[in-house]
Structure formats: C-alpha cells, structure tokens
Amino acid sequence: MSDTSPDALCENADATDAKSGPELSIVLPTFNERENVPLVVEALRKCLEGVNWEVIVVDDNSPDGTAECAKTIGQVDPRVRVIRRIGRRGLSGACIEGMLASSAKYVAVMDADLQHDENLLPRMLQDLRSQDYDIVIASRHVEGGEVGNGLSAVREWGSNLANSLARRFLQVDLSDPMSGFFMLRRDAFEDLAPSLSAQGFKIMLDIVATAKGSLRIKELPFVFRERLHGESKLDTLVTMDYLGLLLAKLFHDRLSIRFLMFSFVGATGVIVHLAVLKTLLATGLAQFSAAQLVATFVAMTSNFFLNNRLTYRDRRLKGSAWVRGLFTFYLVCSFGVLANVGVAELIYAQQPLWWLAGAAGALMGAVWNYVASKTLTWRQS
Ligand code: GDD
Ligand code: MN
Numbered sequence: 001m002s003d004t005s006p007d008a009l010c011e012n013a014d015a016t017d018a019k020s021g022p023e024l025s026i027v028l029p030t031f032n033e034r035e036n037v038p039l040v041v042e043a044l045r046k047c048l049e050g051v052n053w054e055v056i057v058v059d060d061n062s063p064d065g066t067a068e069c070a071k072t073i074g075q076v077d078p079r080v081r082v083i084r085r086i087g088r089r090g091l092s093g094a095c096i097e098g099m100l101a102s103s104a105k106y107v108a109v110m111d112a113d114l115q116h117d118e119n120l121l122p123r124m125l126q127d128l129r130s131q132d133y134d135i136v137i138a139s140r141h142v143e144g145g146e147v148g149n150g151l152s153a154v155r156e157w158g159s160n161l162a163n164s165l166a167r168r169f170l171q172v173d174l175s176d177p178m179s180g181f182f183m184l185r186r187d188a189f190e191d192l193a194p195s196l197s198a199q200g201f202k203i204m205l206d207i208v209a210t211a212k213g214s215l216r217i218k219e220l221p222f223v224f225r226e227r228l229h230g231e232s233k234l235d236t237l238v239t240m241d242y243l244g245l246l247l248a249k250l251f252h253d254r255l256s257i258r259f260l261m262f263s264f265v266g267a268t269g270v271i272v273h274l275a276v277l278k279t280l281l282a283t284g285l286a287q288f289s290a291a292q293l294v295a296t297f298v299a300m301t302s303n304f305f306l307n308n309r310l311t312y313r314d315r316r317l318k319g320s321a322w323v324r325g326l327f328t329f330y331l332v333c334s335f336g337v338l339a340n341v342g343v344a345e346l347i348y349a350q351q352p353l354w355w356l357a358g359a360a361g362a363l364m365g366a367v368w369n370y371v372a373s374k375t376l377t378w379r380q381s
Helices: 006-011 037-047 066-076 091-100 118-129 153-170 186-195 203-211 238-250 257-282 288-309 319-350 354-376
Strands: 024-030 053-059 080-084 106-109 135-139 182-185 217-221
Touching: 024 037, 024 066, 024 091, 024 118, 037 053, 037 066, 037 118, 053 066, 053 091, 066 080, 091 106, 091 186, 091 203, 106 118, 106 186, 118 135, 118 182, 118 217, 135 203, 153 203, 153 238, 182 186, 186 203, 203 238, 238 257, 257 288, 257 354, 288 319, 319 354
Parallel strands: 024 053, 024 106, 053 080, 135 217
Antiparallel strands: 106 182, 135 182
C-alpha cells in the first residue's frame, strides 16, 4: 500500500500532466516601472536561455499600471507572475513577499529598472549550483565592479559610510552591503524569513546580518547602469533609513524605526529652535517672548518638513495635503507642549529633580506628538 502520510503526499504529488516547476525565481519589486518591466522580461528571456526560470513581479499598486502591464505579459508567458499589493509600500516587504511566493530551489532579487546587469544571473546560478555558496551578491565595489554614472556623488559617500557602519556594528563584511541585487538558496531564505524586518529597503543586508555568519557568501562585480525610464524611489535620505535598520538590529528589533526617526527629528528641532532664538536676540530683531514664539514655529515647521521627508517618506504629503498636514502638525505639537509641561510639573511636585521632571516631560511630549501625528497628520490613506 502506498504511504498516505502528509509528508509522503507532498513529496510524491502527482504531476504527470504538469511541467516541472522553475529552478530559479527572479523577484522584481516594482513601483511605477511600467515602461521598464517589458524590457526587463525581454532581457531575462535572452540571458537565461536554457534555464527553467520564472519572474515574480511584486507591485505596490503603482498608479502607472505596472501590475496590469505585467499581467498582460503573464497572459502570453506563464513564467511571468504578479503579486499586486494594495495599501502597502516598502521595498524590503515586497522582496520578502515575492521570495516567499516562490517554490523554486533558488531565488533572486533584482531592480526592475534595468540598472542591474541581468547578464550576471547565469553566473550567480552557476555559483549556487556548485554548492560552494549559499548566497551570491552583485557588488559595485569589488574589483571590476563600478558605480558607473548610476549613482550620485552624495549617494556614493553615503554608501561608503554605510559599508563601514555595517562592518563595525553588524559584523557584516560585505563590499557593497547596500546592494539590492542577489541570489540565494530558497531554503536558506525560508529559515531566516521570520526574523527579517519588512520595514526599510536593505533586504540583503538584513538577510546576511540575521544569518550571523552562517551563509557562505560570494561577491560578483557589476556595473550599475543608469536609469532609462522613470525615476528612483530611493533618494539620499535612504541613508537615514539605513541607520534606522542598524539601530533596530542593534536593539534586536525591539524599537520602532519610525519612532527612532521621529525622535531624531525632534532632537534636530531643539537645535533649530535654539539657533533661531539666539539669532533673533543677538540681532535685536525681537524681544524674548516674540523670539521664543517665532523660534517655536520655525522648529515645528522644520520638524514637519523633516518628518515628511524622512520618517514618513513612504506616505509623503504633497500639495494641499502638505498644507493641511502642516496645520494638523502645529495643532498636535501644541497639545504636545501641554502634555510635556503637565507631566513635568506633576513629577517635579512629587520629586523636585529638574532633570528627571524635564526628561519625563520631553518623553511624554515626544510620545504624544508621535502617536497623534501618526493618526492625524500622516494617517494611512
Ligand atoms: N514593490 C515596491 N515597493 N517596489 C519598490 C518600492 C516600493 O515601495 N520602492 C522601490 N521599488 C522598486 C523600484 O521600482 C525598483 O524596481 C527597485 O525597487 C529599486 O528602486 P529604485 O528606486 O530604482 O532604487 P535605486 O536605483 O535608487 O537604488 C539602488 O541602489 C540602492 C543602494 O544604493 C537599488 O539597487 C537598491 O536596491 C539599492 O539598495
Ligand atoms: Mn534603480
């Protein structure tokens, strides 16, 4: 009698009328890449001849209709699959979901904008098949690799800083920890997946850091191409996002990256406030109370601006929503001051320690501002 245990049934599934599944899944995260997706698929067809591959496009409901376009290709080429995510944004999360949807032996992640050289894929696959490596990473910084004209000078500086930080704090020694182009064994990925952070965009670094040295890594050089169509979704400020990931990993994911960033912005606000106050007083432009009021508004405005660019970059407000957001932020912060002073006074009355009362008040204000602005100013649409 044949074995009917679930394990045996999984292993001996009847597939007489099916072709065998793909050996390699290529995950393409997309946001507004309608013009690029058909070109990438065409490029993959050419360079992966003889390989049993599939593409998994993970699209965050791009307004330009990327998902629709990819599904149209899928109608004629079943190797092209699409996951359309609604109400969500984020590169890492998209990559994780794409890889989890694969049942192939190997998975790769690659930009869908032709900046990553697809001709590297066959070599990456070969290195994994050889069983000498668990992950192959395309690097712009090993011998032979080049950033080309694809990355600005500021980005490159940020990228170098990121490399040394990763080495120092995460004990990850990669020549290009920011690379978003890599291939690995799916079973290795599945083991790590529950511990990965879906926030941010540094998925490869997260995988390598989480594996804590258990992955055998190979780096291959490549030249980062320039974008032909569309625009980059990651700007210089992604460096902040990266610092957030470093901190979150250092604290074993027990801290919210968003709150950390919000607090960091709050700290810059204190500096802005004092600088404006000092300038107004020193130049005699205003008396203390007027100067203090102006400084408060300048600091709130700069906090709003930075939070909109950094903390809530994925929900960035623009146009009239920006103006509305600014006024709700003023409102939120005004109550934040009340919460701050109220708590500080309460504590000071019990325990007249100025630093304890001051710090508790500031923390209360920060938490209030964070929670209230999250629901009022940058509410998820
Ligand atoms: N699903 C989804 N959701 N995809 C996204 C999102 C998102 O929120 N944001 C970006 N993408 C897609 C883009 O459509 C593109 O295919 C890929 O992710 C990379 O985004 P780009 O906007 O092209 O990034 P880049 O070229 O500026 O950044 C490159 O360098 C970084 C390191 O400096 C990429 O190679 C990154 O992967 C790399 O980390
Ligand atoms: Mn790109």
